[in-house]
Amino acid sequence: MLEPEKQQILHTLRTGSDALREAVAGIDDQLAIRKPEPGSWSILECVEHLAVSEQFLFSRLTSASQSDHSHENRMRETAIADRARDRTRPIASPEVGHPHNRYASLSEALSAFEAARAATVRFVEAFSGDLRSWITDHPMIPGPVTCYEILLLMSIHPVRHAEQIANIRTLLGPPDWQS
Numbered sequence: 001m002l003e004p005e006k007q008q009i010l011h012t013l014r015t016g017s018d019a020l021r022e023a024v025a026g027i028d029d030q031l032a033i034r035k036p037e038p039g040s041w042s043i044l045e046c047v048e049h050l051a052v053s054e055q056f057l058f059s060r061l062t063s064a065s066q067s068d069h070s071h072e073n074r075m076r077e078t079a080i081a082d083r084a085r086d087r088t089r090p091i092a093s094p095e096v097g098h099p100h101n102r103y104a105s106l107s108e109a110l111s112a113f114e115a116a117r118a119a120t121v122r123f124v125e126a127f128s129g130d131l132r133s134w135i136t137d138h139p140m141i142p143g144p145v146t147c148y149e150i151l152l153l154m155s156i157h158p159v160r161h162a163e164q165i166a167n168i169r170t171l172l173g174p175p176d177w178q179s
Contacts, residue, residue, distance in 0.1 A: 009124055009148075012155035016162075017117050020050065023162035024106060027169070032106040036171035043168055045099035046161045047109040053097040054116035057138075057154050061123060064136035064147050071146050072132040080141070080149055084156040087163050094139040113158070120154055 024032075024047065032044040041049070083089065103109035131148035138145045138153070 005148075006124060006127075009151050009155060010121060013117065013121055013124065013151075016155050016158035017114065019162040020047070020113065020158040020165075021110070023165040024110060027106060029105050031169075031172065034172055036168050040168075041099065041164075043165050044103065044106050044109055046165055046168070047106060047113060048099040048101075048103050049093060049097050050158055050161055051109055051112035051116055052099075052102065053093070053157060054113055054120065054154060056096050057150055058116060058120055058123070060136040060138060060145075060150050061120075061134075061147050064134040066129070067133050067135050067144075070130055070132045071135065071144065072148075077149060077152060081152050081156060084153055084160060087160060091140075096139065117158075120151075124151065 024043065027043055029044075032047075033042050035042045083091070103112060131151065132146045134147040135144040136147060136150060138150065141149070
């Protein structure tokens with residue numbers, strides 16, 4: 001991976017974390033557990049999903065195997081990034097990413113995400129090879145997946161859910177005490 005690409009991935013990883021922190025700013029645990037409608041996720045469940053997804057995707061990075069050549073496919077990378085950003089097209093999470101009340105509070109879930117994201121950032125900072133030559137898998141993407149593609153998903157994922165959290169906040173309206 002070229003240094004400019006590495007810096008871009010690091011930048012988007014940090015931007016994603018910032019978007020999530022901004023989205024949950026000022027949300028208390030009472031608001032965090034409310035669901036805008038039956039069957040939908042609460043804000044706490046969204047953050048839990050991000051934490052467990054980050055942990056799972058990091059495990060995909062660390063279990064990757066090196067290929068004898070690069071699997072660079074810019075069109076596929078662009079398609080993955082575009083699909084991940086597009087909230088108009090729902091993407092159902094694989095079971096591994098479903099929330100199951102793992103965290104008692106929003107701050108606990110956010111801390112778990114931030115710890116997992118810090119591990120991801122350290123991985124990228126320390127990585128010196130070609131991420132497109134390291135192959136892993138993803139439950140929703142057919143065929144072998146490069147570590148670069150996994151990192152694209154990881155960097156965009158919190159931005160996608162920050163938008164979802166903003167939508168949830170809008171649907172729930174102001175807290176009862178502000179009505």
